[in-house]
Amino acid sequence: MTTVLERPDVVETDRTPAPPRPRGALGLRSERLLVTLGLLVVGVAHSLNLAGWPRYWDDEGTYYSQAWSVANLGALSPYTYWYDHPPAGWLQMALFTWIPDAILDGTNSSVLAGRIVMVGYTLVTALLTYLLAKRVGMARGWALAAMLLWAVNPLVLYEGRQVFLDNVALPWLIGAFLLVLSKDRHLGHHMAAGLCFGVAVLSKETTLVFLPALLVGLWQSAYRPTRPFAVMGFSAITVISGSMYLLFALIRNELFPGPDHVSVWDALAFQLGGREGSGWLLDPNGPSDGAYDSFTGWLQLDSGVLVVGGVAASLAALAVRRLRPLAIGVLIAALVALRPAGYLPQMYVVAVLPFAALVLVGLLDVAWKWLMRARSVPVRAVSGAALLLVLAAVAVPLANWRYNYAAAWTADTNDVRADALEFAEANLPRESTVVTDNAFWNDLVDAGWDSEDVLWFYKVDSDGAVTEQVGGDYTGIDYLVWSAAAAKNAGPIVVEAYEHSELLWTDGTGEAEVEVRRVRSLAEQAAIQAAEAEAERQQLEAFMAAPSAEFPELTNGQIEGIRVDRATMSVAQLADKYATAEETITAILATDD
Known part of the structure; x- marks a missing residue:
């Protein structure tokens, strides 16, 4: 016997996801609004008086002329490209030269055009700094504070406005940290991080010092069973990116030294040991415009908030797992800067500053969250007072920033x-x-x-x-x-x-x-030399014909003649020849003895 079971009625359910709670949507909109306002502040701060401050620098013109050469001549440089820097930085700038051309009327400096491009890079870097702050667990308010502490720092205004390869490399470097610390732990993110880091290094080679920090972050964030694959993927893409530069040199037969051509090898030898050292960072007796002068210049603009405070905070942040990769990056960069010999470029600090701001504000975020979790009223009171003292200590140097803002927004140094x-x-x-x-x-x-x-x-x-x-x-x-x-x-x-x-x-x-x-011209130079010789001859003749100051009855020429003739003539003979008394001749000869 066959039993037929009737299918019960199925109650269809609405599979449309429930709309987000109004509070969450409002929070997201408010966050976007606050970040947009923050970026607006950053854009205005970096754009005001862009043509007036700081003074245009030779290096700015060098990098922008290379970007111009790419866009207009199809060459990496107006001159022989000698591999002093990898070209990715000005290749990127060349893509954006149309933006300032559309804004400016053609009467302003071309360096200003490059600075307009730098403002765009600063805005992207500021947004990525905020996202990285969120990625390492900061609350929205603290993340926004970290972004602004970096972006409106007078030292960042000074360095960030200038057409430096470091500013071009910075968003790629921060993007690499964002992808390495991805919450999804996706292998593709880690490989993309390797690509970002490769572009950063090919934009400015000094960002290579952040490699250990990235590897620590990758090791911490990667899913444990696939951690070796994550490290391999990141490393492979980074190496492949760098190899493109070497392959380019190899194709041009410029990888190794040879007759009548430049080479990567020679450029590396110059950068690592051939150029004049800049002295020790803390040595006031170092070379002029060397590392010490750079360091004091940083302190003058930053008041020590990020340059000193960020490094000190990084030591404490080593104990905080989510901040550890950033802290390691700051500390390794600081150790490289503190080496006693070698060359330290003035713009070296550019890549360090956003991480110093993230670590410093990140510690405040950690302290605030711990304070909010504390249940004991006395503990809360004491901890709150300590946190206020720390905030006050940070705020005191900020008062000095107003003088630097006045210069940045009003001074005309060009x-x-x-x-x-x-x-x-x-x-x-x-x-x-x-x-x-x-x-x-x-x-x-x-x-x-x-x-x-x-x-x-x-x-x-x-x-x-x-x-x-x-x-x-x-x-x-x-x-x-x-x-x-x-x-x-x-x-x-x-x-x-x-x-x-x-x-x-x-x-x-x-x-x-x-x-x-x-x-x-050579003819003009010869005429000038002849005129100078004739003037000198006439001056000598006038001097010889003039009466001697000591023996007025004789001329200067006669005095010189007596001194010459003394070797072959007696006093009496000299007196007779020059029609003067023997006593005068004796007195003249006595002055020579």
């Missing part, structure tokens, strides 16, 4: 350069060869000079192709736009050109002084 450029545009012929620092390079090219006729002073002596272009000596140079950077770092050919030039225009004092000079 007015002399603008006047020098205006004079050069109005008075120098476009077919002339002009040697200058790179802060003027793009502007002169934009003003109508051929890119091959505007020469960076450094390359005249260091790049064989440029040296050959000027004929191997100063006579191939027509004009100089002379700045403090050129005065400190110019090579022999450029110095000789300066010594054989005449001043056309000058303004400013100290580091702000700029001169426009015309280099004299």
Whole structure:
């Protein structure tokens, strides 16, 4: 017998997910609003007086001229690319040169165009800093505080505005930490972190010091059974990214030294040991413009909040697991900076500052959460008072920031350069060869000079192709736009050109002084030398014909004649020849004895 079971009625349920609770949606909207407002503050703080402060620097012009070269010449540099830095940084800048071109009217400095691009990178870095703060467990308020403590720090305003490769590398570095610490523990995220870190290193090689911190973060966050695969995936992508740079050099036959070409090997030898050291960070007797001067400059702008406070907080943060990777990154970077020898670039601090802010505010977040969990009223009171003292200690140096804000938002440190450029545009012929620092390079090219006729002073002596272009000596140079950077770092050919030039225009004092000079031709130099020789001859003749101050009855010429003739003539003979008394002759000869 077959039994047929009737299918019971199935009650259909609504599978549409319930809408989010209004409170949660409101919280997300408010968070987005607060972060947007925070980014608006950051954008305004970094954009105000962007053309006036800080003073345009030669390195800024170097990096932006290379980005211009990529966009306009299809080359990595206007000169011979010698592997001093990997090119990913200015390759990225080249992608965004259209943005400032659309904003500016063409009357501003090209370095300003690069600074506009830097503002964009700062905004991206600020957002990633906030997300990384959330990723390591900070509450929204503390995460926003960390973002702002970094972004509106006067030291960050100073360094972040300038066209530095470090600013380009920074969002890639923070992005690598974000992906390494991903809550999903996905292998793809860890491999993407390797790609981000590879791009960061290829943008600025000094970010390589953060590799141990990234590996610690990866080890902590990866799912234990697949941890080896995560490390392998991250490492493989990082190595492959770096290998692209070496492969590029290999294809160009520029990996190793050889005749008549540059090489990665030579560039590494120069960067690691060939360049002049900058001294120890804490040695006041170190070289001028060296590590100590950089450090004191950092402190002057930062008041020690992140440069000192961030490092000190990192020592304590080693005990907090979620902050440990960031703290390790800060401490390793600090140890590298404290090495007693070697070269420390002034912008080295750029990559360290956001992590210092995250660690410092992260510790406050840890202390606040512990305080909120404390059940004992006395413990809460004492801990709350201690936290307030810490906040007050942090707030005291912040009061000094207002002076730096005044300079950042009102000072015009580039007015002399603008006047020098205006004079050069109005008075120098476009077919002339002009040697200058790179802060003027793009502007002169934009003003109508051929890119091959505007020469960076450094390359005249260091790049064989440029040296050959000027004929191997100063006579191939027509004009100089002379700045403090050129005065400190110019090579022999450029110095000789300066010594054989005449001043056309000058303004400013100290580091702000700029001169426009015309280099004299060989014919002019020969005429000047002949005129100087003739003037010297006439001056000597006048002197010889003039009466002697000590023996007025004789001329200076007669006095010199007596001194010459004494070897072959007696006193009586000298007196007879020069028609003077023997006593006078004796007195003259006595002055020689």
